[in-house]
Amino acid sequence: MSTPTGAGRLDLPGTPVFDGDTSRRGFRMNKLFMSLRDAAARERFLADEAAYCREFGLTAEQEKAVLARDWQAMIDLGGSIFYVYKLAMMDGRSMQYLGGVFTGMGEDDFLAAMRAGGRRDG
């Protein structure tokens, strides 16, 4: 897109903003994540993850990110953290684990930082 729209105008380093364009890119992938609230769907997903991704119409890149549990790529490809988290929960991963991934700190250091009062800017 040639003209900045939505969050493209925001200057917020290190902060993904889930705007309309992002939501459009991630629409089918987020639908997949939402479907995982259902136990039968989780079973079907786990039985053949790639087929399940194709059924939901994910792009090749999205499918790759989901299969590899590349959490950062899922966010970059339009995932909403609230949706992505449903896949993480299924895997037994916590929000602290994801925080460790997004920050590159690893889960233990991330958790320690939170217990020490959270992270600061800069």
Next chain:
Amino acid sequence: MSTPTGAGRLDLPGTPVFDGDTSRRGFRMNKLFMSLRDAAARERFLADEAAYCREFGLTAEQEKAVLARDWQAMIDLGGSIFYVYKLAMMDGRSMQYLGGVFTGMGEDDFLAAMRAGGRRDG
């Protein structure tokens, strides 16, 4: 209800107003009507109308109105005309037929009145 809400405050003789309370009363019946957009659903409905009504959770009065094609009762029991019309269409009935029913004029006179420029108040 002891206090007038919504359309209860409107004074519009001969004019049903589909307000929130009406919509709540008619919710399941309107859902049934909407389902009839689907050919397979129409077949199932026609095979056993009473069972289909119970499946959608209609009240006994609503079921009776649907089975008897009592169009006025459907409106009185919370039907929205746009939803009720889906049942009428399935039966091959036109909006002019329904107009004939609601006014008590019959379809032919209703149609003639429309062609003559429509009906007036009073």
Next chain:
Amino acid sequence: MAEVIWGLATSHVPSIGAAMDRGKTDDPAWKALFDGYAPARAWLAEHRPDVAVLVYNDHANGIDLDFVPTFGLGTAERYEVADEGFGRRPVPDVLGHPEFSFHLVESLVDEGFDLTVFQELAVDHGFTVPMSVWTPDPGDAWPCPVIPLLVNVIQYPQPTAARCYALGQALGRAIRSFPGDLTVGVLGTGGMSHQLAGTRAGFINPDFDAMWMEAVEKDPARLAALSREELIRQAGSEGIELIMWLVMRGAMDEQVTRVHSDYFVPASNTAAGIALFDNRTPTG
């Protein structure tokens, strides 16, 4: 910046679409209506915009009563034509313009319009009939991308006429602030007077419709002052749809030039109206 070049108000009675789809436009019951469309269609064919915004309501096809949005705006790339029960109309799907939609959403939400944003939406006759009034023979594609703007007119309380007019004015500002040169058409649909149920079914009010037709051009603020109750009393319970014309009108300049208008009774149980306005500054 983008510019509203025209506004089209038109009824969206399903039987108008059915008459076209079944080749009945020359039948005695329909000919006068379609003859009345001809001058508007000819002008519109000469003035194709880059994108359009179509203000309409759904009739239990794209959305249900589980949730009823007062105002909804689509951001999809494509809007499927709904099957209302007996096959979809033989017209093309609608292509959207997500980038323009996102701009409208952001501008309107910033101005305090509490939109519901639709990423998926099937459009029914409320949408496709006005498209056919505009473009009777679209072939494989409509003339330009079109963005649906949904208004709740079915479940009381509908937005007030004043709120619809204010939304239109904000829509006009949003369009003009788009960072790109686009020409825009705006369609307001529904009406005119009609009532489908109750002992007053079949009600038509030509005096009110004539007043509305005149005032929507010259004094829309007068129409915006009408209460829901007054609208239902004067235009019938379904005639309240006319509030959607005010969204279109609000998006245009204070002074517009009427290109064409016409009025016809009955299309099904409805008084059908069409009014086309040129929004370009008259060059003298």
Next chain:
Amino acid sequence: MAEVIWGLATSHVPSIGAAMDRGKTDDPAWKALFDGYAPARAWLAEHRPDVAVLVYNDHANGIDLDFVPTFGLGTAERYEVADEGFGRRPVPDVLGHPEFSFHLVESLVDEGFDLTVFQELAVDHGFTVPMSVWTPDPGDAWPCPVIPLLVNVIQYPQPTAARCYALGQALGRAIRSFPGDLTVGVLGTGGMSHQLAGTRAGFINPDFDAMWMEAVEKDPARLAALSREELIRQAGSEGIELIMWLVMRGAMDEQVTRVHSDYFVPASNTAAGIALFDNRTPTG
């Protein structure tokens, strides 16, 4: 007329509910948070309203991204507790109050708030955790009927802080104009500072949170002036949820009495806050 007797602001972090459901409230990681709730809970138990309005957002459980309403209001008789993936929380379903809901819808739409009206809605932790903060042991039923008021905080553009505050003020007028004697509690939920994704994940801003906690009582207009960008910068991408506290605050009087407040880091990745305000005119 109905009267707002109290306002409760509280975070709605899912792990707070999980800690309660699993009997971990005395664990070292949680004890201080729950101890901080105790005075508010004791006061609330003594001041049970006839009905409550709970302002919250859904997290991909009750609604999806197909359509994102800026503001939604429930009119159901009962709201089911959502299964978010691993069984529903062991708490009662929520009973609604349709008559009160219809009154709110009509008043708010009349004032130009473009609500989406929900006749069916499953409520997730964004709703049930605040209920548990208020009432830890509901038994078979919550203390009173509760009406959900949904706010979009997940998909940009969220409503502005100013719009949320204005909605709250209109909600207050709507409540006061109800033709029946009811006492009403209002809950604003979400926040405080936190960010879940990005390299800034784990961000907490205690200075901003302290400012917010003070100003929400004494100078809410200052908070209402904050832009989306400023809120995300200062409170984190998910901290923007704090705009929902402004809906609650707007529904209360200009002067309120703080009953209790507390602040705790971390609840999961979030700064958790609670603030309880008495809205009854002080008798002196």
